[in-house]
Amino acid sequence: MSAWLEVKNLDVRFHLGEGGLLRQSQGTIHALSDIHFGLEQGQTVGLIGESGSGKSTLGRAILHLVRPSAGAVYFKGTNLTALPEKQMRPYRQQMQMVFQDPFDSMNARMTVGQIIMEPLLLQGIGTPGERWQKAEALLERMGLDRRAMNRYPGQYSGGQRQRIAIARALTTEPQLLVLDEPTSGLDVSMQARILNLLRDLQKEMGLSYVFISHDLGAISYLAQNVIVLYLGRVVEIAPTATLISSPAHPYTASLMDALPPMVRQRERPHLPEPVGDPPSPVNLPSGCAFHTRCPQAEAICSSDRPSLNSVGSGHQVACHFPLRDVYPMKEAVHAE
């Protein structure tokens, strides 16, 4: 039984400096290696990691905006990776993306109406009148005024633009939305509005989300399962509640420790802070990629790469020394 959306052993590599004047490859970036997960219809999977972890690339690779170098993406049983672009188009209707920056992802010279109707136009759906009505209805659903149809995106704030972007993504009635940090440039009040809207839309329309963020708070609000990426590899996959109550990978723990106490609602950090910045993806460290920053790395961590092992129901971690939950959360007591 395969999942509704299934990503199998996905690899994405970028070649540096190839095809340039000197035609010399300067190296290969392993943007993603061996990514494997599934997503059920109507559910949300959260992708979390620092900048450079490959989370945006994974979002794009699922939609084949970036062609995978190896592996495959199965959407409702169809291998999308094997399809040529022309046969891919009908599937594109069913999968849409919302980009991070609502300022750069819209043509400033198109009206909001044109922006929202464009996907319908490109897919050849409906008459002009039907397209207009659909766009108006979506705008209203997003909590924006119909009059916006004839205005320009420049007249709107970041939060309003992001709602216009969501309306644009929903015009073709997709079943899967890839949300690439849709709230990271917004104020908390606007972020809350977008997160609530996404939650409501999911219930109403049965949408499935791939939600990309570096904010575990936002992810935990929407996602049932979370995938933690570090330098292009999955270091931990777990149901959201499990991940939060007992993170097993030191990197996940450090992501949580970095949150302000009000958000993480936990008295003590799991581990000392990680040191420095993530290493360059061109020359990945040997063994576990996190060993250069890990507060509890030992000799084996720099020589052998840990494989992804199950440590509980739906909970997998790639670490030689996974954490045990030493300091249970305050709230865990209530839950029982």
Next chain:
Amino acid sequence: MAEKALHRSHIPLRESDMRSDRVQNLQVASPSSAGAGLQVRDLTVTFGRGRKAFNVIEDLSFEVAAGETLGLVGESGSGKSMTAAALMGLLPWGGKVSRGSVQLGDTDITRLSNIALRTARGREIGMIFQNPLSSLNPSLTIVQQIAEPYRLYLGASPTAARKHALYLLQEVGVPDAAKRLDDYPHQFSGGMRQRVMIAMALACKPRLLIADEPTTALDVINQAQILRLIQRLQKEQGMAVIFITHDLSLVAEYAQKVMVLYAGKTVEQGPAEAFFSAPRHPYSQALLHAIPRLVNNEERLTDIDGIPPRPQEFPVGCRFAERCPAMTPECLTAYPPRSGDDHHFYCIHPVGGAA
């Protein structure tokens, strides 16, 4: 002096001007006042003239003692960055401080001549901006940029300045600092650039550091590292810090005082502990409940519909009324009076019962 300074304000300054000015400035800010922080009284910034004049911030009063952090909180458009610009004397063209005073130590910044202000900016006030890449000069090396204020305001020799820059880079935790001195800003990652910005802001050991959304562009691990770094340096140097952000969860961790701004006015202000244990203004409450947390995430987040009014259209009554769940007709007639003392707010229907 003031007239002369205004007259020359657009002419690039020579180092000799700086030096004479530095002496004057050192006299004003004598060592006896060392340790005194920032006192702002009734600060009002006005744009335009005559009937077209409008205020973007109105009657802000706050104090930040040396070694203390004030969290300045609000949405975009609430006047946070304008407040910072007014404190720095860096208001955009057409804007002026029309009322109030900004007392840093013994000096009223609003009364300084342009030249004296320029020196004060480098020496007494440091600032960290949101986007470190656009605030660093891409065509100068890091060492040139960090050492510049030290050379200009303290008259250090190039060798001494380089040494100082190295010391600062090590202080802010840039690995291999000695090797990286001659690198350009684009060769640094986002978190490292923000560290370089901090080194620059701290080059002359300012009394006041203004951090304007210093971590909005960074991810969580970098955010925590940068904020802890600022906290450590603040303790060591006894600076007053104004931390501008839209995220109350960060204020709760790093600030001792909170001031919530809405549409250019203070809506609530007080010691962090009192504020977070019982926020009184509906806007503060909404900002707090908009933050997604790791527990109880089934609970719906509070979202506030709409956006703050534009400065030209500030209403007579409570400026938040239009978006407020507790709004009644009385809210629209006059700006609510101040209630409370140390922890005070401006609302006639406060959260948790009457004032």
